[in-house]
Amino acid sequence: MAKLTIITLLIVFAVLPVPGEPDRRRFYPDDPLWRDADNLTIPAPEEWTLSDYYDFVENTFLKVGTPDQPVPAMDVNTLGEVPDSSWYTNRHALRRLCLEALTKGPNTGEGPDMSGPWRVIRGKGAGITPGFVIRDARNDMYFIKFDPVTNPEMATGAEVVSTKFFHAMGYHVPENTLVRFDPAILTIDPDAKYTDFWGKKKVMTREVLDDILRRVPHQADGCIRAVASKALDGRPVGPFKYYGTRADDANDIFPHEHRRVLRGLYVIAAWLNHDDSRSINTLDVFVSEGERQYIRHHLMDFGSCLGSGSVRKQALRAGWEYMVEWSAIFKGIATLGLWVRPYLKADYPDYPSIGRLEYALFDPAGWKPEYPNPAFQNLLLADAFWGARQVTAFTDEEIAAVCRTGEYSDPAAEAWLARCLRERRDKIGRYWFTRLLPLHDFRMEAERLEFRNLGLAAGLPAENLSYGYSWHTFDNEAGAATALDHRGQTTDPAVPLPENLPGKRTAGTETRYYLVKIVAETPSQPLWRLPVSVYLRHDGDGWTVVGIERAGGDIFAR
Numbered sequence: 001m002a003k004l005t006i007i008t009l010l011i012v013f014a015v016l017p018v019p020g021e022p023d024r025r026r027f028y029p030d031d032p033l034w035r036d037a038d039n040l041t042i043p044a045p046e047e048w049t050l051s052d053y054y055d056f057v058e059n060t061f062l063k064v065g066t067p068d069q070p071v072p073a074m075d076v077n078t079l080g081e082v083p084d085s086s087w088y089t090n091r092h093a094l095r096r097l098c099l100e101a102l103t104k105g106p107n108t109g110e111g112p113d114m115s116g117p118w119r120v121i122r123g124k125g126a127g128i129t130p131g132f133v134i135r136d137a138r139n140d141m142y143f144i145k146f147d148p149v150t151n152p153e154m155a156t157g158a159e160v161v162s163t164k165f166f167h168a169m170g171y172h173v174p175e176n177t178l179v180r181f182d183p184a185i186l187t188i189d190p191d192a193k194y195t196d197f198w199g200k201k202k203v204m205t206r207e208v209l210d211d212i213l214r215r216v217p218h219q220a221d222g223c224i225r226a227v228a229s230k231a232l233d234g235r236p237v238g239p240f241k242y243y244g245t246r247a248d249d250a251n252d253i254f255p256h257e258h259r260r261v262l263r264g265l266y267v268i269a270a271w272l273n274h275d276d277s278r279s280i281n282t283l284d285v286f287v288s289e290g291e292r293q294y295i296r297h298h299l300m301d302f303g304s305c306l307g308s309g310s311v312r313k314q315a316l317r318a319g320w321e322y323m324v325e326w327s328a329i330f331k332g333i334a335t336l337g338l339w340v341r342p343y344l345k346a347d348y349p350d351y352p353s354i355g356r357l358e359y360a361l362f363d364p365a366g367w368k369p370e371y372p373n374p375a376f377q378n379l380l381l382a383d384a385f386w387g388a389r390q391v392t393a394f395t396d397e398e399i400a401a402v403c404r405t406g407e408y409s410d411p412a413a414e415a416w417l418a419r420c421l422r423e424r425r426d427k428i429g430r431y432w433f434t435r436l437l438p439l440h441d442f443r444m445e446a447e448r449l450e451f452r453n454l455g456l457a458a459g460l461p462a463e464n465l466s467y468g469y470s471w472h473t474f475d476n477e478a479g480a481a482t483a484l485d486h487r488g489q490t491t492d493p494a495v496p497l498p499e500n501l502p503g504k505r506t507a508g509t510e511t512r513y514y515l516v517k518i519v520a521e522t523p524s525q526p527l528w529r530l531p532v533s534v535y536l537r538h539d540g541d542g543w544t545v546v547g548i549e550r551a552g553g554d555i556f557a558r
Contacts (some may be wrong), residue, residue, distance in 0.1 A: 027546050032077040036085035038251040039294045048150040048238040050282045065243025065257040065374030073260035078547040086296045088261045092168040093393040099311050105164040109176030112136040112228045117187045123194035130212040141231040146216035152210045153353035155303040156227045157406030162302035164402045169390040172298045175230040180223045213281040234287035239279045243374035260383050262375035267387030270367035275318045276304035277369050307355030314356040322371050351413035359423035364431040382553030388432035429458030437528045437554045448494040461524040469495045474513040481515050511539045
């Protein structure tokens, strides 16, 4: 045994790095990473609950997770992209989806089986948001959600349409399906319970179920329109917070307020008017994949998106002020109530199935959720650029197609929803793409580094536009760049490679790295003079873009 221990120690010390100079390499052979290995097996976590009231108080009055200095996002690769992970899967902005995939969203089937009875296994018999949980003939579990009587189609349409968009933008979301069912399909499980107004569990009865159904809209034939939200695979273990990490999740190493996928969500939430973007509407699920068991993180409950406030149309304040907005309170006091809040000037057409949604006064950087969100408070320009890219990836045709999945009976209402989303998308692009140089999609083609200017695609003015560039060699081991005598100006969205580029790899020689810094010259966009630095690797077989840095990206965006 002693001999075996000595041999083991010798092997361990042989593979450990020898103390000396720290590893200064900027890039590694596997950069850029496109998969975050945060799906390693962890011990089974305990489920925890979060009080909605506590979450409100903590984020409104304690200012948790907000730093004094900007902190760069930690969940990104060397290109500034968010890799696929337990939080996110790259889709439409980088891996475009066809119309069929966009409108299908996360759904793997057609929703609950309508051929047999639905067994009600749990209910909520009181309060302003009645609903229940069923198992269908296949024994699949669904959460059944309804519209308010005052606004048929509003909450259900908002839930389904928003789910499609969030899925297309890469977030993990449940399968939400619009259903129309005859109440006669419902039966009550003998063990079913419901939660009353005071939070007490009681035996579910037909009378309680009938009371729930009386408080939801019925169609002319007696059927009821609802959203059937399929239970997620795995075991729910509670919501995630927008700051800190889960202590029982060894894979959760980045503070949530420093995740780009959550910071950039601000821009997306503003677009879809998801003012209920708070911890209570998230869910962590302990899942099994083969031999691995880990936590996957989801966004949930989109009934308070677009013009819907879930149980009523959006409040006039929604998206404009926090629930406790000190500056607005003080302005009202100082002016003896004469100050008129800006949102009171907004024009909302009367579409009951849409609720309150507009675009004319929409402010991409001034939009606010119900109360402060720590990740949103940490938003940097680089995070906002990422979020704006997700939003502006949708074409007019794609927005219209996703809006149709809301199955609105009023064509004018559906058209208004699509118009609002188009106009809000365009405002987002025009605002965020002026804050730094919005070059994207770098690729080497025919000895030129080509790219797209997202600002031009967003319709920003750019008179007499040209691009200045300068080439450097880059010592990856030391992290140092050396300027080459090769700089120039071009009006094309492409930078030519220097002739006789020094040190290009040939057979048997080491991989070489290069850096090109690009600025845009136009009197219309002064901030486009902030350079974008693009790092390239030449390995003998070709070129790889391995790194992107955006000057100004580390500035607080709000």
